[in-house]
Amino acid sequence: MEFMQAKSAREALEALLKARGQAVLLAGGTDLMVNIQEGKAHPQVMIDINTAADMKGIRLEGEELVIGAAATLSEIDQDPLVVKYFPSLAKAASTVGSLQIRNLATLTGNVMTAQPAADGAMALAPLEPRFAVLSEEGERLVPMAQMYAGFGKTALDQSKELVKEIRIPLPHLGEAAAFTRLELRKSLSLPMLNTAAMLKMEQGVIAWARITMGPVGVGPVRATEAEAFLQGKPLTRENAAEAGRLALKNAKPRSNPLRGSKEYREEVLPVLVRRTLEDIGAQLGVL
Secondary structure, three states: OEEEEOOOHHHHHHHHHHHOOOEEEEOOOOOHHHHHHOOOOOOOEEEEOOOOHHHOOEEEEOOEEEEEOOOEHHHHHHOHHHHHHOHHHHHHHOOOOOHHHHOOOEHHHHHHOOOOOOHHHHHHHHHOOEEEEEEOOEEEEEEHHHHEEEOOEEOOOOOOOEEEEEEEEOOOOOEEEEEEEEOOOOOOOOOOEEEEEEEEEEOOEEEEEEEEEEOOOOOOEEOHHHHHHHOOOOOOHHHHHHHHHHHHHHOOOOOEOOOEOHHHHHHHHHHHHHHHHHHHHHHHOOO
16 A cells, blocks of 8 residues: 655645545544455555645634644644634534544544534534535535535545535624533443534524534434524523424434434434523523
């Protein structure tokens, strides 16, 4: 196997194109190395992006927080900009795997693996991020909803495209986000359920709400029925509870022998949505 260290995102893309489908990108490698070991991946070229300066770090750029594709979950968890503007994302990053995994794994990888209950991706989704994707045609910005093609399948062509960075619009006055997770244990455990939300309050009522939940479908699933119900209403405990019940209309949980039955998840999901909304209410001082 050939191994190269890319100095930039453009150099990584050129190596990817040159390999004609026989190369993989290496950032954390927490899923990639397992897939190679299990014979699910057989790359001839491995392209390390940890040396690509323009794919690293976390910074403010105008009205956006920019997270490099090679930024690890530990860096995101501890970064003062993330903690200041998006504490829910920092919280979610801190729940993934173990410290050793978080020191290697990336938020971009958490999205690209397209697992329906990935904690980082779940907390990220309601923040309306855009992914800067490089290809032979140039750079384009892709909304998160267009990153998923199915269970465990990204919509990007990983033989011809790569994510350079994630761009998240900064929150404005009256906006806040929260993340809630239900697990069997506190570390090295996939979530039984997780939810995230962001909303904006204007003149005492909810101007808009974005609620995501998983694993109840492909990627972070939007609770559009609950979102529509909340719009124009005050954020009360009663409305948060009703939004939780309405969230079930968009959820299609499946039974899992390790993470709970379909019936259990349907019973608990409304509670998690309610708690997530109540967390936002506490942040905004309305609950």
